[in-house]
Amino acid sequence: MDTGRSKLTWSLILIVGALTVCPVIMLILGSFSEGLTAFGSFTVQKYVDAYTDPALAGIIVNTVVFVLGSSTLATTLALFLAYLNNRTDIPCKFLFRIISIIPMMIPHVLFSVSWALLLNPSNGLINLVFKQAFFLESAPLNIYSLWGMILVEGLLDLPIAYLIIAPAMASFDVALEESSKVCGAGAWRTLLRVTLPVLRPAILAAFILGVVRSLASFAVPSVIGMPGRVYVLATHLYQMISTGFSTDYGKAAAVGMSVLAASITLIFIYRAMTAESEKYVTISSRGYRPTVVPLKAARIPLFAVVALLSFVLIVLPVAVLFYTSLVPYSMVPSAKAFSLMSWKHWIEVLKDPISLLSLKNSLYLGVGGATLGVALSVFVAYTIVKVKTKAAGILESLSFLSFSFPGIVIGVGFMWFFVRTPLYATIWALLIGYIATYLPYGVRPLASAFIQVHSHLEESSLVCGAGRMTTMRRIIIPLLVPGMVSGWILMATMFVRELTLSVVLSRPGTEVLAVQILRFAEDGLWGRLSALGIMMIFISTALVLLATLVGSRFKPAGT
Amino acid sequence: MKQIMVMIVLLASFTVAHAAEDVAVKAKAEGVATFYANITAVEPIMEAFQADTGVKGQYTRISTSKFVATILTEFEAGKLMADVVQGPLPVLEILKQKGVLAPYSSPAAAGYPEWTRKDEAIQLFGIEYVGLIYNKDLVKAADAPKRYQDLADPKWKDKIVMANPANHATTISWLVGLKENVFSSEDEWRTFLKGLAANKPMFVASFGPTPAPVESGEKLIAISMPKYIITKAPAPLDWARLEQPLFGSPRAIAVTANAPHPNAAKLFVDYWLSAKAMGMLATDVGEYVLAPGVFPPIDGMDKAKVLPIRELSDEEIQKWGTEFQAIFDVK
Numbered sequence: 001m002d003t004g005r006s007k008l009t010w011s012l013i014l015i016v017g018a019l020t021v022c023p024v025i026m027l028i029l030g031s032f033s034e035g036l037t038a039f040g041s042f043t044v045q046k047y048v049d050a051y052t053d054p055a056l057a058g059i060i061v062n063t064v065v066f067v068l069g070s071s072t073l074a075t076t077l078a079l080f081l082a083y084l085n086n087r088t089d090i091p092c093k094f095l096f097r098i099i100s101i102i103p104m105m106i107p108h109v110l111f112s113v114s115w116a117l118l119l120n121p122s123n124g125l126i127n128l129v130f131k132q133a134f135f136l137e138s139a140p141l142n143i144y145s146l147w148g149m150i151l152v153e154g155l156l157d158l159p160i161a162y163l164i165i166a167p168a169m170a171s172f173d174v175a176l177e178e179s180s181k182v183c184g185a186g187a188w189r190t191l192l193r194v195t196l197p198v199l200r201p202a203i204l205a206a207f208i209l210g211v212v213r214s215l216a217s218f219a220v221p222s223v224i225g226m227p228g229r230v231y232v233l234a235t236h237l238y239q240m241i242s243t244g245f246s247t248d249y250g251k252a253a254a255v256g257m258s259v260l261a262a263s264i265t266l267i268f269i270y271r272a273m274t275a276e277s278e279k280y281v282t283i284s285s286r287g288y289r290p291t292v293v294p295l296k297a298a299r300i301p302l303f304a305v306v307a308l309l310s311f312v313l314i315v316l317p318v319a320v321l322f323y324t325s326l327v328p329y330s331m332v333p334s335a336k337a338f339s340l341m342s343w344k345h346w347i348e349v350l351k352d353p354i355s356l357l358s359l360k361n362s363l364y365l366g367v368g369g370a371t372l373g374v375a376l377s378v379f380v381a382y383t384i385v386k387v388k389t390k391a392a393g394i395l396e397s398l399s400f401l402s403f404s405f406p407g408i409v410i411g412v413g414f415m416w417f418f419v420r421t422p423l424y425a426t427i428w429a430l431l432i433g434y435i436a437t438y439l440p441y442g443v444r445p446l447a448s449a450f451i452q453v454h455s456h457l458e459e460s461s462l463v464c465g466a467g468r469m470t471t472m473r474r475i476i477i478p479l480l481v482p483g484m485v486s487g488w489i490l491m492a493t494m495f496v497r498e499l500t501l502s503v504v505l506s507r508p509g510t511e512v513l514a515v516q517i518l519r520f521a522e523d524g525l526w527g528r529l530s531a532l533g534i535m536m537i538f539i540s541t542a543l544v545l546l547a548t549l550v551g552s553r554f555k556p557a558g559t
Numbered sequence: 560m561k562q563i564m565v566m567i568v569l570l571a572s573f574t575v576a577h578a579a580e581d582v583a584v585k586a587k588a589e590g591v592a593t594f595y596a597n598i599t600a601v602e603p604i605m606e607a608f609q610a611d612t613g614v615k616g617q618y619t620r621i622s623t624s625k626f627v628a629t630i631l632t633e634f635e636a637g638k639l640m641a642d643v644v645q646g647p648l649p650v651l652e653i654l655k656q657k658g659v660l661a662p663y664s665s666p667a668a669a670g671y672p673e674w675t676r677k678d679e680a681i682q683l684f685g686i687e688y689v690g691l692i693y694n695k696d697l698v699k700a701a702d703a704p705k706r707y708q709d710l711a712d713p714k715w716k717d718k719i720v721m722a723n724p725a726n727h728a729t730t731i732s733w734l735v736g737l738k739e740n741v742f743s744s745e746d747e748w749r750t751f752l753k754g755l756a757a758n759k760p761m762f763v764a765s766f767g768p769t770p771a772p773v774e775s776g777e778k779l780i781a782i783s784m785p786k787y788i789i790t791k792a793p794a795p796l797d798w799a800r801l802e803q804p805l806f807g808s809p810r811a812i813a814v815t816a817n818a819p820h821p822n823a824a825k826l827f828v829d830y831w832l833s834a835k836a837m838g839m840l841a842t843d844v845g846e847y848v849l850a851p852g853v854f855p856p857i858d859g860m861d862k863a864k865v866l867p868i869r870e871l872s873d874e875e876i877q878k879w880g881t882e883f884q885a886i887f888d889v890k
Contacts, residue, residue, distance in 0.1 A: 122778065123775065123777050226723065227761045227762055229889060239723075243725070243877055244876040244877055246873050247624050329791055330794070331775055332775055340793075412625075416632060420636055424636075503622070503625070504625060508617045508619055518622075521767060522599075524768060524790070525790070
C-alpha cells in the first residue's frame with residue numbers, strides 16, 4: 001500500500017475516532033461508575049443488576065423477532081420498489097421515488113401514532129371499515145402487537161433500505177443481464193441468479209443498517225409495543241432508567257454495551273460477506289447504461305400494486321396526520337369532526353417563536369450537516385472500499401460506533417462529553433453529534449456505490465498523469481452522484497427530525513424541530529404536533545427534491 | 560414600648576423593601592434568569608416576568624427522566640446554566656443532597672401554607688394532581704366512578720388508559736398514596752389493584768399520552784391529570800367528582816448554588832410564587848397551585864380536596880414498580 005493511502009486512512013481514523021469514540025468512552029465510564037454521571041467510584045454493580053434481570057431473556061426473544069422482522073420487511077419492500085422504479089417502465093416513477101422515502105421525513109412518534117389511529121382494536125379506522133364491511137363483532141387487527149411493531153418499524157426503515165439499494169440498482173451494468181439472457185435464462189431466472197447476487201452488498205448493507213436502526217429504535221416500541229405489553233430492549237432500557245427520579249444512564253449504558261457488541265459483530269459479518277467486492281463491480285471502463293425491463297402486460301397491474309402499497313402504507317398515515325392537524329382534539333372522522341376543522345393549530349405553531357426558531361435551526365443543521373457529512377462520507381467510503389487494509393476495517397467499525405448504541409443513551413454520552421468542552425450548549429455540538437452518530441447513513445450508500453466502480457478507471461486516470469484529487473473530482477465523484485445524493489438525502493432528512501441527541505444537547509437558542517415536537521407530545525398537543533410535523537415533512541421533501549435535481553444535473557452523460 | 564415596637568416593625572419592613580429593591584436592581588444588571596423545569600406552557604409567565612421586571616426569563620425544558628442526570632452533569636463540570644430549578648419534590652431533594660441548591664426564603668411565599676416551606680432551600684408551590692378523567696360524550700356523569708374502588712368494576716374492562724405502573728414514578732407514588740390515604744387495609748388495596756389489573760388498562764409512557772385515547776373514544780376513562788380539561792379544550796373531557804380526595808406529587812422550586820445570575824434567580828422565584836404568576840399557571844394550564852385562593856378554572860375544583868402524597872425514595876419506587884409489574888402483568 002502506498003504511503004498516501006495509509007496517511008489518508010489514519011487521518012480519517014483520527015477524525016472519525018474523535019467524533020464517535022468520545023461519547024462511547026464516556027458511556028463506558030458511566031456504566032462502571034457508582035454515581036449518576038460518567039465519573040465516580042469504580043463498580044460492576046450496574047452490569048450485575050442489568051444482566052441478572054429475569055425478564056431479560058423474554059425481552060431478547062421479542063427484540064430478535066422485532067429486529068429481524070422489520071429489517072426483512074424493509075429490505076424486501078425496498079428491493080421491490082427500487083427494482084420497479086429503476087429497472088422497469090412502470091409509470092410515475094418520480095412520484096414513487098419520493099413516496100418510498102416519505103416515511104423517513106415523518107417523526108417516528110407521529111408515524112406510530114397515526115398507525116395506532118388506523119389500526120387500534122377499539123376504534124381504529126381500518127378496523128372500523130373491516131367490521132362494517134364484513135359484519136364482524138370484534139376488530140380483526142390489533143396494531144398493539146409484535147406484528148404491528150414489525151409493520152411500522154419496517155415502513156420507517158424502508159427509506160434507508162431504498163436509498164441504499166436504489167443507487168446500486170441504478171448503476172447496474174446491462175452486459176451482465178444480457179449475457180444471462182443470451183445464455184438462455186428467462187427474466188425471472190436472470191433476476192434471481194444475476195441481478196440479486198450482484199446487488200448483494202447493497203442488500204446486506206440495507207438489511208444490516210435496518211437491524212442496527214431497529215435495535216436502537218424507541219418510538220415504535222414505546223407507542224405501539226408498550227400499550228400491547230410487548231417489550232423489547234429499547235423499552236426495557238427506558239423502564240430501567242425511568243423508574244425513579246435519579247435516572248441511572250450508566251446502567252442503561254451497561255445493557256447498551258450488548259447492543260454495541262451485536263452491532264459491531266454484524267458489521268464484521270457484513271465485511272466478511274462482501275470482502276471480495278471486486279465480484280460486484282459493474283461500472284468498468286466501458287460505457288454503461290442500465291437497461292429498462294419492459295413490464296408489458298404486467299405494467300398496469302404492478303403499477304396498481306405499488307400505488308395501493310404507497311397509498312395504504314404511506315399516503316394514509318400522512319393523511320391522518322394532516323387530518324389531526326385540523327381537528328381541535330383527537331377525534332374519529334365524523335360529521336362533527338369535519339364541522340370543527342380549522343387552521344387553529346397551524347396558526348398557533350406559526351405564531352410560536354420557539355417553533356419558528358426550531359424550524360430555522362433544523363433547516364440549517366439539515367443542509368449544513370448533511371453537506372459536511374457527505375463530504376466526510378466520500379473519503380470514508382473510498383477508504384473502506386478501495387483501501388482494503390485492517391486499518392480500513394477499524395475505520396468502518398468506528399463509523400458505526402455511536403450509531404449502533406441505543407438512541408436512548410447515546411445522547412447522554414454526548415452530553416457527558418460535550419459538557420467538558422466549550423462547545424456545550426451551542427449549535428456546533430448538535431452539528432458534530434449529528435454527523436458522528438449518523439455517519440453510516442452517508443457512508444453506506446457511498447460504499448455500495450464505490451463497490452461498483454472498477455479501480456481500472458482510477459488507475460487509468462493516474463497513469464494519464466492526473467493527481468489523486470483530480471481523479472476523484474473528474475472520474476470517481478461523477479460516477480458516485482447517485483450514492484452521494486442518497487447519502488445527502490438520508491442525512492439531511494435524518495438531521496431535520498433528529499431527536500435523541502437534540503433532546504439532551506438543545507438549550508435556549510438551539511431548539512430544533514424534534515425537541516419542539518417532543519414538547520407537544522409530552523403535553524398531548526397532537527394538533528400542534530401534527531402541524532409542525534407536516535411542516536417538517538415539507539422541509540424534508542423540499543430538500544429531497546433539491547438533492548434529486550442537483551444530482552440529475554451532475555449525472556454522467558448517457559444515464 | 561408600643562412606639563419601640565412600631566419602630567422595629569417599620570424598620571424591618573423598610574429593610575425588606577429595601578432588600579427587595581436592591582435585588583431587583585442587581586437582577587436587572589444581570590439581565591437574565593435561566594429556569595430549568597419540565598412544566599407545560601410557562602412561556603406566558605416568562606414573557607410577563609420580562610415585561611414586569613426588565614429581566615429576561617429563559618426557559619429550558621428537560622424531561623423528568625433526564626432532569627437529575629443533566630443538572631448533575633453540568634454541576635460537576637462547573638457549567639450549570641440554571642439559576643432556578645423546578646420539579647417534583649423528590650427531584651429537588653436529590654439535588655439538594657448533592658449540593659446543587661442554595662438556601663433562599665422568598666418573601667412571596669409568606670402567604671403559603673406552613674407545610675409548603677419544606678426547608679431553607681425548597682419551596683413547594685403546587686401539586687401535580689392525579690384524577691380520573693372521562694369522555695363526557697360517551698360516559699354519563701352519573702356513571703362515572705364515585706370512588707377509586709369503582710375502577711375495579713368489570714364494566715371498565717378494556718376501557719381504561721393509564722401510565723405504566725411498573726415505571727412511571729408519579730403513578731407508582733399515587734398508587735402507594737392510595738394505600739396510605741384511602742384504603743382501610745392493605746388487603747382492600749390489593750383487591751383494588753387486582754381488580755384494576757383485571758380490567759386490562761392500556762399502558763402508555765407517561766401522563767401526556769393519556770388523554771388522547773379518551774378524547775377519541777378509543778378508551779373511556781384515564782388515570783390522568785384534570786388539567787387536561789383546560790389544555791385540551793374543547794375535547795369532551797370531564798373529571799370524576801370522587802367522594803375521596805385527589806392526590807398528587809408536590810411541585811417545588813429552588814435557587815441553585817453558584818447561580819450565574821443569583822439576584823435574577825431570587826427575583827424569578829419571587830415572581831413565580833406571586834399570585835399573578837400562579838394565577839396564570841392555574842388559568843392557562845389548569846395547574847393546581849398552592850397560592851392561597853387561586854384555583855384552576857375547572858368546574859368544582861375549588862371545592863375538591865387535593866392533598867400531597869408522601870414522596871417515595873427511589874428505592875421505594877423501584878420496589879413498588881417491580882411489585883406492580885407482577886400485579887399488572889407488565890412483561
